[in-house]
Amino acid sequence: MTRRGKGPLDPETLLRLGTSEHYEDPELYDFEYRDHRHDVAWYRGLARDRGPRQRIVELGAGTGRISLPLCHDGHTVVAVDRMPSMLDHLRRKAEGAPSDVAARLEPVLGDITALPLPDAGADLVFAPFNVLMHLYSWEDLLRCFREAARVLVPGGRFAFDVLLPDLEWLTWDPEERHSVTHFTHPRTGAAMVYSTNHTYDPHTQVCHVRIYYDDAPKRPRAFKPPPEPVQVVHLAHRQIFPEELRHLVAAAGLTLDSLGGNFRGARLAPGTDSQCGLCTKPSGHV
Known part of the structure; x- marks a missing residue:
């Protein structure tokens, strides 16, 4: 250091x-969050519930704490991050995974407010572990939500979690x-x-x-x-407040299915750490 x-x-x-x-x-980042597992289970469950072999875009994928388990589950993951150091570490970790798992991972250096991805190519878009909290204006947040909507297929789902202020x-x-x-x-x-x-x-x-x-x-x-x-x-x-999240979802043309607490779907209340949102791209949305 x-x-x-x-x-x-x-x-x-x-x-x-x-x-x-x-x-x-x-390496230090991985060490510090090695026991952070409840969000991994939530996102894996969302993909599993939708069906096998989902096409997933993860925003702020980092070192693959969530991307790699999704690939192990049989899904393909486009892992987007703005930090080359994180993506390089993810690639090294993928090299140690079974070849079929590594083949399902595509690390992409990019900006989550302007994704270098085609329209309607993803079944699911995930924005885990407070990545949205690195967007410091409502304009950038809205750009990100609209990008998530753009790359989703009609009927696809966008899931995210951020801290409850x-x-x-x-x-x-x-x-x-x-x-x-x-x-x-x-x-x-x-x-x-x-x-x-x-x-x-x-x-x-x-x-x-x-x-x-x-x-x-x-x-x-x-x-x-x-x-x-x-x-x-x-x-x-x-800090992103619940009503702001509800507005961002609607302004991006998405439908909010749920906004609950701590990966358990509970009502947001004192003692809640994380806000977990799940929304859908309507069939008529382009």
């Missing part, structure tokens, strides 16, 4: 870093560290500590998360944030 100096960043730089920095180390969490003290976790770096073997804090801008609806990586103290000493961390990684997430 490289060491990064301190200092305030302008809003444009914050968004640029917040869109990309978290995804520049795919937690107004209390968003206003936590931006100087206090949270989620303090000891871990061993998967590549270097170094004993380290992960922690976060964040600042929310209500004007833009963007939460700027700072992820800190520090050297772990010698046990049994408790972790105390040092003056200078080993590394700070920025992550910018635009």
Whole structure:
């Protein structure tokens, strides 16, 4: 890991870093989300319920945490991502999979607001794991929803999940560290500590998360944030509220089938982490 100096960043730089920095180390990314499985089961279930050998486009496919299981299930997946580092890691992982599984995967470098894909070529479009939260204006969000509608066959389905904004969490003290976790770096073997804090801008609806990586103290000493961390990684997430999602679905010409919580279809309520949406492209939509 490289060491990064301190200092305030302008809003444009914050968004640029917040869109990309978290995804520049795919090996560490895979390690951090290795136990995140409930969304994988949900998307696999949606594909299975529609039938075998579905043609799927995944937006923000990253290192294939969802794409590869879908390919294992017999579906073909166009895995779209804007980060070459993530797609390169996905290709390496696919090389270790059975040849028939790798053959069903097509990594594509692209922008999810302007997909380099033909009209009406997909049975399903998936936008998992908060990828829509990297679209920082309603215009870009609407472009993405319309692109999903464009590449779907009539009757095809668009599914997505994003965090449900937690107004209390968003206003936590931006100087206090949270989620303090000891871990061993998967590549270097170094004993380290992960922690976060964040600042929310209500004007833009963007939460700027700072992820800190520090050297772990010698046990049994408790972790105390040092003056200078080993590394700070920025992550910018635009908060998207339920009524905005309902409007985006309708404005894109899609029909909302459900908007539930936590991959269980429950009503959105306090304590809900994720909003899970499922919509359909009407038969008459072009």
